Amino acid sequence: MTSVISSISGWFWNEDLWLPPRVTWDSFKHPQTVNTTTLYPEQFAQFTDLWYPVPMAFIVIGLRWLVERWIFKPVGIRMGLKDHKRPFPVQNTILEKTFRRSKTLSQEDLKKISNDSGLSSLQVERWFRQRRQAELPTTLQKFCETGWRWMFYTSILVYGFICLWDKSWFWNIRHCWYHYPFHQVEQDVWWYYMLELSFYWSLSISQFFDVKRKDFWEMFIHHNTTIALLMFSWTTHFTRMGTLILIVHDCADHLLELAKMFRYASYRKTCDAIFVVFSIVWVVTRCGVYPSWILYSTLYDAARFIEFFSAYFIFNSLLVTLQFLHILWTYFLFKAIHKALAKGGVDDQRSDSEPSDDENENEPKK
DSSP, X not given: OHHHHHHHHHHHTOHHHHSOTTOOGGGGGSOEEETTEEEOGGGSOOGGGGGTHHHHXXXXXXXXXXXXXXXXXXXXXXXXXXXXXXXXXXXXXXXXXXXXXXXXXXXXXXXXXXXXXXXXXXXXXXXXXXXXXXXXXXXXXXXXXXXXHHHHHHHHHHHHHHHHTTOHHHHOGGGGTXXXXXXXXXXXXXXXXXXXXXXXXHHXXXXXXXXXXXXXXXXXXXXXXXXXXXXXXXXXXXXXXXXXXXXXXXXXXXXXXXXXXXXXXXXXXXXXXXXXXXXXHHHHIIIIIIIIIIIHIIIIIGGGTSOOOHHHHHHHHHHHHHHHHHHHHHHHHHHHHXXXXXXXXXXXOSSOSSOOTTTTSXXXXX
């Protein structure tokens, strides 16, 4: 069994796959001289560092609870959102057991349950509808959750610019390829990666405890794909390019969360104004900066400075796939804008499987 595991490990960590020609894993266990500067093993990206974000994710979850409970909940109440939960229907063992199996009923199931429970079909349907709505988050809960994400996205964007402002590759992207793969991972860059990873780990974990959303699996795949991309770039020492990809993607996220916060608080005009800014930033960064700056460098600049290897092609295929997703999401963005113009406002179509009863408890204020 040990030999089988060793054989699989040897196949998976094949240096011809992960590293450029004439570079081995042992190369990072010894000092390397780059431009008369000696870099030591602890200054390189280490695969074992990728364990740190897992326990850090639970700290992030705890921080999220504190922020939502003590910051955004009072703010939401102050903005007029009501702190109440939807009532559960009268307890009925037969209906509850059926509901746990399936939250929707076919006509055949409806007749059978009606006979078994002694209730009319209309009463059964009303019970199921109330039971489904009782599980939905209130507007205040959604406001708090969105507020937490807005705080993180804003903070990590500011930290990203502070971290990268004095880095050579931020101003000249070709430095991502000079002396590759022997790139020093400075302390602020290390924290940049670890914080991003811990946040996405926390989202992936907390999904199983949060109120279930209709896009549960889509977001689960998104979070874990992001984690995989970050881990892959770290392992292959594409950390410089990884930080640039992060900063480009972080530019728009906080604006979307801010727009949603104002929408939940019924500040529709403010929401729409921020959404317009978000749309511009999204298109500029995802469909402009990303392909012309990031993709151009990985596809063309890299060829002038490094020797190709398998992980490089995998990395590029992932980045190109990401650009196709950007185009697809931009298409949906423009559809949302068109729909908003027709309806007179931006709606959050993602959050719930049924409309919230307290969505309209506040009249638009701005």
